[in-house]
Amino acid sequence: MTQPDAQTLERVRSALRAQRIETPSWAYANSGTRFKVFAQEGVPRNPYEKVADAAVVHRLTGVAPTVALHIPWDRVDDYADLAGYATDHGVGLGAINANVFQDNDYKLGSVTNPDPGVRRKAIDHLLECVDIMDRTGSRDLKLWFSDGTNYPGQDDLRARQDRLAAALRETYDRLGDGQRLLLEYKLFEPAFYATDVPDWGTAYAHCLELGPKAQVVIDTGHHAPGTNIEFIVAFLLRAGKLGAFDFNSRFYADDDLMVGSADPFQLFRIMHEIVRGDALAPEAGIAFMLDQCHNIEPKIPAIIRSVLNVQEATAKALLVDPDALAEAQRAGDVLAANAVLMDAYNTDVRPLLAELRTDLGLDPDPMAAYARSGYFEKIRAERADGQQAGWGA
Amino acid sequence: MTQPDAQTLERVRSALRAQRIETPSWAYANSGTRFKVFAQEGVPRNPYEKVADAAVVHRLTGVAPTVALHIPWDRVDDYADLAGYATDHGVGLGAINANVFQDNDYKLGSVTNPDPGVRRKAIDHLLECVDIMDRTGSRDLKLWFSDGTNYPGQDDLRARQDRLAAALRETYDRLGDGQRLLLEYKLFEPAFYATDVPDWGTAYAHCLELGPKAQVVIDTGHHAPGTNIEFIVAFLLRAGKLGAFDFNSRFYADDDLMVGSADPFQLFRIMHEIVRGDALAPEAGIAFMLDQCHNIEPKIPAIIRSVLNVQEATAKALLVDPDALAEAQRAGDVLAANAVLMDAYNTDVRPLLAELRTDLGLDPDPMAAYARSGYFEKIRAERADGQQAGWGA
Amino acid sequence: MTQPDAQTLERVRSALRAQRIETPSWAYANSGTRFKVFAQEGVPRNPYEKVADAAVVHRLTGVAPTVALHIPWDRVDDYADLAGYATDHGVGLGAINANVFQDNDYKLGSVTNPDPGVRRKAIDHLLECVDIMDRTGSRDLKLWFSDGTNYPGQDDLRARQDRLAAALRETYDRLGDGQRLLLEYKLFEPAFYATDVPDWGTAYAHCLELGPKAQVVIDTGHHAPGTNIEFIVAFLLRAGKLGAFDFNSRFYADDDLMVGSADPFQLFRIMHEIVRGDALAPEAGIAFMLDQCHNIEPKIPAIIRSVLNVQEATAKALLVDPDALAEAQRAGDVLAANAVLMDAYNTDVRPLLAELRTDLGLDPDPMAAYARSGYFEKIRAERADGQQAGWGA
């Protein structure tokens, strides 16, 4: 409960000013569960409108300057034009997310499909995504495979690893300088028996095999119950193999709720490992992205709220006193060490962040500023006609 | 590994001949995950075609004489006509499943929605389902509510219970003689923070409050990891409050895989409690239903396989030697008691079931018989045009 | 982030002043895992010393005026003398916890054991505990049964429920006026296949059957992964069947860590349901107890820290603006309703609690006060000889 000194506060503020969070184009679009997609008003109808919404989030928060694209959902004829549109709106295009799970051919898998023709098609899509990266100037190719099996015996688990390795290799070899392949893992869904990249160990092993341009993505909702995610963060940072986060939160499975809404303490512990591993600054090369589904809450404010949640967890993590912590840890003082961490967590960082925003010329309360802005009323009217974007469009 | 004597075998055969399993109309239709619905060939386009497919399953297995309907998916103008069509095909209409989760109004809940107007609409649908039961002659109204919340604070957990109780009461009071209200529980999905009927305890408490016509449905995929389902079976049977099963299987969440495919030993333990509780025979009033999604495997053979899996588990459960088991249990002989159970489980009951089918004039191998029947080729051709049925149609 | 007004603050302070938390005698004693008990210095050697330690916790926190006993661990010749000793130290004796799991006879269960002789012995112990309650003036008999089975078939799940019901009935009928039977449930451990009271539904059903003096205990560490505990709190409060809490925290199984240390947000949500259900005040009859194992951290400060954690969560719960919450819920404004809750959670309540302690004549920082008190140095010296208390002593 000790107050941070001026030097600490300046360090914290400086780190927060430099923080960057990428929002995903698809979170602005309609989404749902297998039971129902509840369409919302004002949802974008194309990639341009998604970029426009992302720009609003950045304008209000000051820390969300890029938007990730999903191919083919965000396929456009002219990527340079889209990139220019983004620039005009004050944001940039971020990671390219490949989609090899929504074509009828992928029923039994994409790059691990037993059919070589389907594998070829899937790999070609991955290569196309690198072509798009060349045009958008994106650094990161983010790969999540829905590949897996629903029934024991359905396919050969080991042969699927061979096929996966081959597809990753071909894609990796296509990467240009300064481009990365980010491999995401997921315990289950949509495959219900075995997933071909079910855990960080699998992703790590493949990335190690591939080389330095391959790194692991941690989606915070993709773990078995009880998994200690911050351990994985610490481990991958130590190994130099953490590439990115897909932030969201969950109570049960891959619920894709707003990050920080289900277990804010976990998010803080994750950010503590990031700070401890000196990995917060953009130059550390970790991409902090959101990957969420706002099924019942309005999209843009939900994304603003999510960005704020990440900021608040980060601010708390930055307030952890590293010297006091190290000393208590060295002494084996369990309660004192835990207390150092909790002191920071229990601090109300909202005034600090409000002040920071004011310094940056932003409204101290982005949620209220959005509500007042009239943007929602505007898009509701403008986008009333046409086909709203959703997963698959 | 002792052989059952003739008397035991006759008891087993007799019980197996009397067994009844209900198949769900929606399992014949297209289904998928939130990521993709992979449409299949030959899928029914309307309730009549679903009934026709269910009739094939019964014709081949001999133990699936009824098909459950889902309203509004299976809404028809003339239910008497549909029932007659079923009779003509050798099957009957079973439970009526209400659907209060696919209308835009239900975004924040149906019977527990904070908006009284939406609650009224949802209750009216439940009452309409009882009207339909009057016309179809169905005994059971099966209620599953997707109601719940995604975020802490979103709604008042306790007020939602009050609303739920009121809706159930009104529906219960509308039931005629010989009709039942079956209440299903589910841990999560599509609600991701709190579900209004999350566990058997909640369903049990409401059913107890309602009265003797209200009973609990166990969907085998709706539990938290580690839940001992056979304990719930035993407990509800002892309390006289088990009404029905929704059979399926899961490795992770509500995967809706073929029953018996993920953990056949669990299915056996469930059927052992059924046999031990004298609840297998139709007159015991437990409805044994399937509730599955065949996302990547062909529908009809998957349902046949599921019916066979339930039969095999039942046959094994019937082979448990009750006297030897009771004696070992009384003696506190842990290994001997466990061995009595495992002896039955480890028995290959397929020859016994094949023989039984032959006795009943059926093909001993229903899977092979279906493959040979030409039925799939027929429906593939006949149903090539038109709109296939799916969740929501 | 709005500041609470004076009236709210007075309501909050008043509720916090009235709050009562019971500490468990056994948490002051040595404990460990199945792998190792790491003995600590200064640990009590008998019930009197445990009471003395509990008195220190109360003296420093002001909200822990009673200590729960565990029989036979805390068996003494003269309970009146122990009660007098407690009074002299400024505390009282609280709930009596029965122990029917550490005698060799209980290998296959206590009240559900297949052997009637063992069941008799176990029930006699429960009745003896009520005798002790008569002498200590305790209101609550807390029952946790380790009963269960390790292997399928080992015993008859349903017969065990019959035996359980009979034992509970006999014990219930022995209760005097103003005495209660509190039934605890637990998913697993030490039984590894089926537990005889595995979940709240089972405990609830038995308590309902027994009558108004029987209520359910929620141990926060006794649930399956993913269980929404605050839902259970809300449900049992609505049903008038919540009797007590055993507070602790867990990441995996029944880890028995300090309450609030693993998921402080969950503890806040639980306390929110308590406040919302008007169940915080002592007259509401809910017993708030700790039940923890301090395996590697020093006992007394760990218990002080736990008490503070409960206080902090309670303070935050009391700060939730009920009108704003109800309005947002009624309006179906998901983000606004969630924000009302989070506003309170994100508040740093430590200054408020420090002030409150000062008002009560306590040190604002109980942890520091304990460290300065010299109490540990004193007991380390005084208790260096003799046999330290532990589970089983």
Next chain:
Amino acid sequence: MTQPDAQTLERVRSALRAQRIETPSWAYANSGTRFKVFAQEGVPRNPYEKVADAAVVHRLTGVAPTVALHIPWDRVDDYADLAGYATDHGVGLGAINANVFQDNDYKLGSVTNPDPGVRRKAIDHLLECVDIMDRTGSRDLKLWFSDGTNYPGQDDLRARQDRLAAALRETYDRLGDGQRLLLEYKLFEPAFYATDVPDWGTAYAHCLELGPKAQVVIDTGHHAPGTNIEFIVAFLLRAGKLGAFDFNSRFYADDDLMVGSADPFQLFRIMHEIVRGDALAPEAGIAFMLDQCHNIEPKIPAIIRSVLNVQEATAKALLVDPDALAEAQRAGDVLAANAVLMDAYNTDVRPLLAELRTDLGLDPDPMAAYARSGYFEKIRAERADGQQAGWGA
């Protein structure tokens, strides 16, 4: 349900004759939970008696020719003498299991302890174990670390990895030719926040770093709920990094029940990956060990039953028709591929195994043979005096 042909049967029999399962010395000793150790009659009092019991298991089953030791529990003055004793009884000494979790110094960890002195002590113990291996002729050093933390912040997760790596390196470098370091992972217990080797990915990464003599141990009870263990088996076999199994079974956490008793289908799937990966034969270098706690059932028959369970699962796995499976997988025929697997699983292999035993001059029913042997009556009398061995002795 097709019958295997003569050639298949001979392949199956031959593989089963060559199968080797190692039993653990500590499973013959007393064990329990943190709540109670229920001592059993006839339990060994020293390593010699443990070896004698293991010899009985081998004599009756024919497939358990080695016994694993645990240091210091099985420390003797003269390991050559113990080895000779084993040889005289028809068995050999197997893996050496290090124990760095039962000394008071290890309260905050062994090789990852913040105190360098404790780390030195722990590493010295590991080196001592290699010395013992030199004397016993053991090939495998099995390392399981209870190291971890109970509270967030308690210690630095990343620094602990550095310390772990250093300790493993020093131990690895001490290994002689033909010796291996086998690293085990475990999700939790006795550490309840973070375990230093929580999952296969961590163990794999360290083993890869160490070199070819380091391999991963899979303990089947050490995973998060929902983990697909056979995937890990397949993955590690493909990577050449699977060293051994610790077999047991669990419903919840690390329950240490008899292998195959909780989920026999899972055990079959694991053995299917072993057969598919050509890893069953002793020359493949995978050590198949049991690691169980028989808390309530008699030790020796429980171990015999466990050995039989592994044999039965293996026999079923060997009966899977590889050609039919591969063809169905290649064709993408989900149901047919699954059916090939299930056909083998549903086969009753007990007659085949009984026949095999008879061929080997063994009793076809080892459980019955043990019961008839009088061995238990003998040890109960002989070992009535003295101190029985248990965890920690």
